[in-house]
Amino acid sequence: MAEDRFQAPDYYNVDELLTDEHKLIRDTVRAWVKKEVSPIIEDYAQRAEFPKQIIPGLAEVGAFGPYIPEEYGGPGLDQISYGLIMQELERCDSGVRSTASVQSSLVMYPIWKFGSEEQKKKYLPKLASGEMIGCFGLTEPDHGSNPAGMVTNFKDMGDHYLLNGAKMWITNSPIADIAVVWAKNEEGRIHGLIVERGMEGFTTPEIHGKWSLRASVTGELVFDNVKVPKENLLPGKSGLGAPLSCLDSARFGIAWGAIGAAMDCYDSALRYSKERIQFDVPIASFQLTQKKLAEMITEITKAQLLTWRLGVLRNEGKATSAQISMAKRNNVEMALKIAREARQIHGGMGITGEYPIMRHMMNLESVITYEGTHDIHLLITGYDITGIPAFRNDGKQFK
Numbered sequence: 001m002a003e004d005r006f007q008a009p010d011y012y013n014v015d016e017l018l019t020d021e022h023k024l025i026r027d028t029v030r031a032w033v034k035k036e037v038s039p040i041i042e043d044y045a046q047r048a049e050f051p052k053q054i055i056p057g058l059a060e061v062g063a064f065g066p067y068i069p070e071e072y073g074g075p076g077l078d079q080i081s082y083g084l085i086m087q088e089l090e091r092c093d094s095g096v097r098s099t100a101s102v103q104s105s106l107v108m109y110p111i112w113k114f115g116s117e118e119q120k121k122k123y124l125p126k127l128a129s130g131e132m133i134g135c136f137g138l139t140e141p142d143h144g145s146n147p148a149g150m151v152t153n154f155k156d157m158g159d160h161y162l163l164n165g166a167k168m169w170i171t172n173s174p175i176a177d178i179a180v181v182w183a184k185n186e187e188g189r190i191h192g193l194i195v196e197r198g199m200e201g202f203t204t205p206e207i208h209g210k211w212s213l214r215a216s217v218t219g220e221l222v223f224d225n226v227k228v229p230k231e232n233l234l235p236g237k238s239g240l241g242a243p244l245s246c247l248d249s250a251r252f253g254i255a256w257g258a259i260g261a262a263m264d265c266y267d268s269a270l271r272y273s274k275e276r277i278q279f280d281v282p283i284a285s286f287q288l289t290q291k292k293l294a295e296m297i298t299e300i301t302k303a304q305l306l307t308w309r310l311g312v313l314r315n316e317g318k319a320t321s322a323q324i325s326m327a328k329r330n331n332v333e334m335a336l337k338i339a340r341e342a343r344q345i346h347g348g349m350g351i352t353g354e355y356p357i358m359r360h361m362m363n364l365e366s367v368i369t370y371e372g373t374h375d376i377h378l379l380i381t382g383y384d385i386t387g388i389p390a391f392r393n394d395g396k397q398f399k
């Protein structure tokens with residue numbers, strides 16, 4: 001990739017809504033990304049490889065569990081700080097943000113919220129320092145949007161649990177030391193279990209051939225009569241609401257992250273349009289180019305304001321799941337549309353690795369699907385405003 005010349009757009013002075021600490025955190029992550037990740041990311045994406053060497057740096061800038069309290073090894077930051085960190089990481093690559101948001105929201109969060117004191121002390125400091133990498137197993141081959149239908153299950157064998165089943169599309173599974181796995185007990189109730197690499201019968205085959213999130217590693221989790229110690233069950237919460245509340249945290253991070261990807265595409269397109277000459281003038285002088293750029297900055301600005309407000313609500317403990325869904329859905333679609341328009345502004349150069357556009361565009365095709373698809377989030381808003389869930393058409397919701 002060409003030199004990282006990113007300059008963040010801030011059309012409505014959103015900076016004035018941030019504290020000095022927020023800006024310091026954001027600028028620190030931005031500088032680290034420019035120095036350590038931007039120079040290598042394109043190469044790793046082309047090779048479909050995760051740059052493992054960035055793990056200690058991610059830990060150092062506070063990207064692993066930003067809001068986890070200091071007593072468990074986290075930096076104890078607020079939700080807006082968490083969002084800004086995700087924005088800066090995804091500004092570089094959605095896969096880098098994925099690594100941090102899975103570790104933070106899908107592994108550390110459930111251990112922090114639903115784990116025993118022993119589990120918190122055992123795992124959280126190592127996850128915060130990057131000494132340990134975690135993954136989150138909810139999706140199954142036959143149960144994606146409908147996790148309630150999961151078939152992965154565990155039986156109480158007296159002195160341990162016996163876990164069987166498989167999870168699919170799991171970010172970081174091939175490199176993870178632990179997996180937070182959601183499975184049904186004999187009564188069909190969903191619980192979280194911490195499964196450690198090395199347990200007999202537990203394997204994590206990698207999924208190859210992705211055209212998206214190529215710098216992030218994705219795999220399966222396979223459980224073949226895995227003996228899980230009883231102390232590895234998360235005691236604090238059971239039922240589908242437990243994994244779904246982790247998704248709230250991750251979706252919140254994605255809402256911010258998508259703004260980062262959009263900003264990068266806009267910034268690159270704006271610069272390119274001023275430098276690229278056609279018909280003896282910069283292409284930025286054509287009204288059709290200006291329309292694209294003006295619409296991009298309008299959408300980015302709206303997303304920034306929406307997301308900042310969501311951050312305030314989340315800091316106050318008042319953000320609803322449906323509000324988070326709206327921001328995730330809006331911002332990812334916004335970013336994807338901007339990536340497509342930015343690709344056009346770059347002409348043929350837009351399809352090369354010289355510019356980050358095509359990589360962002362391909363990445364966002366996963367982001368719009370994972371953590372709840374675009375349409376599922378629409379239905380969550382529909383449910384919230386009408387009171388009628390439309391996820392199932394078996395008529396049960398009308399009884």
Ligand code: TGC
Pocket residue numbers: 097098099101102136138139144145146147148171239240241242244245246247248250321370371372373376380389391
């Ligand atoms: P439903 O009956 O509506 O709800 C079941 C229980 O859960 C509660 N609940 C929530 N709790 C907390 N947060 C939320 N967001 C919640 N949404 C629902 C609900 O109140 C109920 O509680 P209770 O006590 O009454 O039992 O559930 P449903 O089966 O009808 O499904 C609803 C639906 C479709 C919205 C849900 O299943 C859903 O969100 N599906 C999408 C699945 C999904 O997002 N999977 C993501 C997997 S992880 C991932 O993609 C990681 S990508 C990582 C990366 O690389 O960044």
Ligand code: FAD
Pocket residue numbers: 102135136137138139141143144145146168169170171172213218366369370371372373374375376379390391392
């Ligand atoms: P499906 O659920 O089969 O959906 C297919 C289509 O049907 C979609 O368009 C969907 O919107 C539509 N559809 C489904 N139900 C309805 C409905 N009721 N009404 C209207 N339309 C509907 N999962 C994890 O647990 N952990 C991870 O770390 C993780 N990482 C991922 C990384 C990547 C790169 C990807 C691609 C996925 C990851 N996922 C992970 C899985 C992800 O959450 C699922 O892909 C997602 O929830 C959608 O499930 P699905 O792919 O099975 O699609």
